[in-house]
Amino acid sequence: MENFLTGKKHIHFIGIGGSGMYPLAQILHTKGYYLTGSDNNETSTLDAVRKMGIPVYMGQAAENIGDADCIVYSAAIMDDNPELIAARESEKRGVKLAERSELLGLVTAQFNKAFCVAGTHGKTTVTSMLMMILLAEKVDPSAVIGGKLKAIGGSGRAGNSEYMVCEACEFKDTFLHLFPNISVILNIDHDHLDYFKTMDNLKHSFSKFCELTTDFIIANGDDENTMEAVKNANTKVKVVTFGKTDKCDFYPYHIKQISDFSWEFTLMSRLEQLCRIVVNVPGIHNVYNAVAAAAAAFTAGISIPAIKQGLADFSGAQRRFEKLAEIKGVTFVDDYGHHPAEIAATLKTAKDMTFQRVWVVHQPFTYSRTAMLLDEFADALSIADKVVLTEIMGGREKNTYNIYAKDLAEKIDGCVWFPTFEETARYVVDNVEYGDLVITTGCGDVNKVADMMIEMMKA
Numbered sequence: 001m002e003n004f005l006t007g008k009k010h011i012h013f014i015g016i017g018g019s020g021m022y023p024l025a026q027i028l029h030t031k032g033y034y035l036t037g038s039d040n041n042e043t044s045t046l047d048a049v050r051k052m053g054i055p056v057y058m059g060q061a062a063e064n065i066g067d068a069d070c071i072v073y074s075a076a077i078m079d080d081n082p083e084l085i086a087a088r089e090s091e092k093r094g095v096k097l098a099e100r101s102e103l104l105g106l107v108t109a110q111f112n113k114a115f116c117v118a119g120t121h122g123k124t125t126v127t128s129m130l131m132m133i134l135l136a137e138k139v140d141p142s143a144v145i146g147g148k149l150k151a152i153g154g155s156g157r158a159g160n161s162e163y164m165v166c167e168a169c170e171f172k173d174t175f176l177h178l179f180p181n182i183s184v185i186l187n188i189d190h191d192h193l194d195y196f197k198t199m200d201n202l203k204h205s206f207s208k209f210c211e212l213t214t215d216f217i218i219a220n221g222d223d224e225n226t227m228e229a230v231k232n233a234n235t236k237v238k239v240v241t242f243g244k245t246d247k248c249d250f251y252p253y254h255i256k257q258i259s260d261f262s263w264e265f266t267l268m269s270r271l272e273q274l275c276r277i278v279v280n281v282p283g284i285h286n287v288y289n290a291v292a293a294a295a296a297a298f299t300a301g302i303s304i305p306a307i308k309q310g311l312a313d314f315s316g317a318q319r320r321f322e323k324l325a326e327i328k329g330v331t332f333v334d335d336y337g338h339h340p341a342e343i344a345a346t347l348k349t350a351k352d353m354t355f356q357r358v359w360v361v362h363q364p365f366t367y368s369r370t371a372m373l374l375d376e377f378a379d380a381l382s383i384a385d386k387v388v389l390t391e392i393m394g395g396r397e398k399n400t401y402n403i404y405a406k407d408l409a410e411k412i413d414g415c416v417w418f419p420t421f422e423e424t425a426r427y428v429v430d431n432v433e434y435g436d437l438v439i440t441t442g443c444g445d446v447n448k449v450a451d452m453m454i455e456m457m458k459a
Contacts, residue, residue, distance in 0.1 A: 066355020
């Protein structure tokens with residue numbers, strides 16, 4: 001593919017603080033490009049961007065793009081964004097305008113062993129696990145991760161080898177810009193149907209993703225949608241399966257829960273026992289995530305000791321069942337889950353722990369997802385003992401669905417909702433009891449509620 005960065009001196013990022021944009025900025029900054037960026041909300045990510053010496057404009061305005069000769073935006077940026085409008089005008093004069101996935105594709109094309117992790121759920125966790133394994137192997141990998149990983153000090157890393165790991169997001173077919181050597185498909189579930197419309201369309205996109213892969217496809221052998229997508233792909237690339245049982249190439253055996261936050265299992269390759277593995281993250285689903293990461297690494301030639309060490313060293317990515325604090329006998333956890341299946345997995349994990357009651361404080365994200373999966377959200381959230389909602393965060397959408405948090409609350413027994421974060425936090429703090437677990441969930445800014453609750457509890 002054409003390297004559209006050749007000769008470029010100034011790259012501007014619209015929404016530089018986004019989880020998908022920031023790591024690309026890290027990599028390009030390391031390679032010596034002059035960067036600028038803009039965003040709407042102050043975050044710790046923007047603090048990190050500024051510490052790299054990158055100027056950041058708060059709010060979007062046409063003049064922010066300045067004399068940039070390449071402008072990058074993400075699929076979350078709406079068409080009426082003033083910087084995007086100005087960038088499209090500049091494109092007519094020869095300025096390169098690139099969607100974030102195009103840039104990521106260009107980056108992945110530079111590596112001979114690019115692991116691209118796709119699927120509706122678990123991408124950040126498995127990408128992070130793979131990163132830890134490659135670090136243990138000491139191969140100096142690069143990374144673009146959708147969440148922050150403590151071991152690399154953020155969500156991106158610019159290494160100096162042929163190895164790279166990145167998330168491959170299906171939203172608006174952005175993952176079809178990538179150049180994966182090793183593809184990992186964790187699952188295919190109902191999501192982004194505002195774009196795909198049908199499950200058949202979604203599976204077809206995953207089939208096309210498989211066709212981009214050059215070396216191996218690591219697929220969830222227990223997921224019917226995944227296996228159908230792989231089967232329908234026009235590719236001769238070897239398919240390696242992972243799952244729960246010996247019908248798959250890789251699977252866990254003799255699973256044992258060590259504590260609320262740790263599991264142990266034997267990694268199996270067909271009938272061969274490869275090693276005993278410990279994962280220090282909660283939930284049985286993370287055992288299967290570990291198997292997926294191990295299957296990808298082993299198939300790519302990574303050593304068993306590195307797989308074992310890397311998974312043992314992984315203690316979770318930020319906002320993935322991340323324990324924030326324990327104050328006055330109340331434990332606070334933050335989680336990125338924003339799809340019913342993810343929320344259900346998180347809450348089932350929590351209910352299996354030794355807490356008195358499980359609270360969930362959920363911020364619904366996008367009107368389309370909330371409207372289309374309203375009953376599924378209600379069922380998932382009802383797993384908790386206490387459910388509190390904030391208003392819906394529209395993100396890239398306008399509320400043409402006429403859907404509100406109260407519509408979801410009405411479907412959940414005892415659920416309450418509040419229009420402001422402060423009211424939400426105050427209600428929880430006034431009603432929690434010793435021994436309770438409080439989980440904030442959502443991919444927006446609901447973590448701010450967690451911060452408020454912790455500060456109120458300290459007072």
